[in-house]
Amino acid sequence: MKIEPENPNPYNFPENGDILFNEMNANYHHNAIIRSGISSFFLYSDSYKEAALKLFSQLDGSAYNANTLVYPLVFISRHFLELRLKELISGLNYAVTEEFNFPKGHKLMSLWSEYKRLVNEAGEGYGPEKIHIENTEKLILEFDSVDPGSMSFRYPVDADKNPSLGM
Numbered sequence: 001m002k003i004e005p006e007n008p009n010p011y012n013f014p015e016n017g018d019i020l021f022n023e024m025n026a027n028y029h030h031n032a033i034i035r036s037g038i039s040s041f042f043l044y045s046d047s048y049k050e051a052a053l054k055l056f057s058q059l060d061g062s063a064y065n066a067n068t069l070v071y072p073l074v075f076i077s078r079h080f081l082e083l084r085l086k087e088l089i090s091g092l093n094y095a096v097t098e099e100f101n102f103p104k105g106h107k108l109m110s111l112w113s114e115y116k117r118l119v120n121e122a123g124e125g126y127g128p129e130k131i132h133i134e135n136t137e138k139l140i141l142e143f144d145s146v147d148p149g150s151m152s153f154r155y156p157v158d159a160d161k162n163p164s165l166g167m
Contacts, residue, residue, distance in 0.1 A: 038100045041087035048080035075153040078108070078143060082150065085111040092118035095126055106150040112140045 009015065024031060035043060055073045059065055086102040089111065093101045096118060103114055116137075119127030127133065147153060152164045 038090065041083060041090060045080055045083035045087050048076050048083060052077045052080060071153045074147070075150075078147055078150060078153065081140070081143065082106060082108060082111065085115055089115050089118060092122050092126060095122045107148065108140050108144045109148075112137065 052073060055069055055076070059069060085108070090100045090102045092115070093099060103111060105111075116133065119133075128136075146165070151158065155164050158164050
């Protein structure tokens with residue numbers, strides 16, 4: 001009978017020499033080219049969208065997955081929406097003022113209002129059809145009513161220790 005040695009790291013704590021970021025992975029398929037800057041909004045927003053879709057695909061009908069994946073799934077979906085609005089606002093600002101600018105903050109309704117204002121200011125051809133704006137606005141209002149400051153699916157309580165989800 002062979003006795004297996006006891007695992008000295010049963011909780012998978014970091015090992016000596018582990019690093020989070022490195023320049024190159026031996027398997028080039030695992031290398032990501034990380035970019036940032038104002039022109040990278042699409043890369044960022046699309047990354048969160050892709051992550052949300054992949055996470056959603058992991059829902060298998062089990063209560064455990066539904067109850068544990070809902071928080072990161074909704075959080076990254078909301079973050080995608082926030083980044084996409086900032087991306088669109090930045091592009092519309094450029095069309096109007098020739099400067100890439102976007103508002104600070106995480107409030108979806110503020111971003112949505114700024115987006116709609118700029119679509120009107122930029123003129124015909126810079127925004128979607130009216131029905132698409134109206135349908136999108138309904139969903140943004142719903143998201144904003146549940147998670148107005150991007151904290152409700154991040155933490156179980158707010159800064160005053162009140163439940164973060166008032167549903």
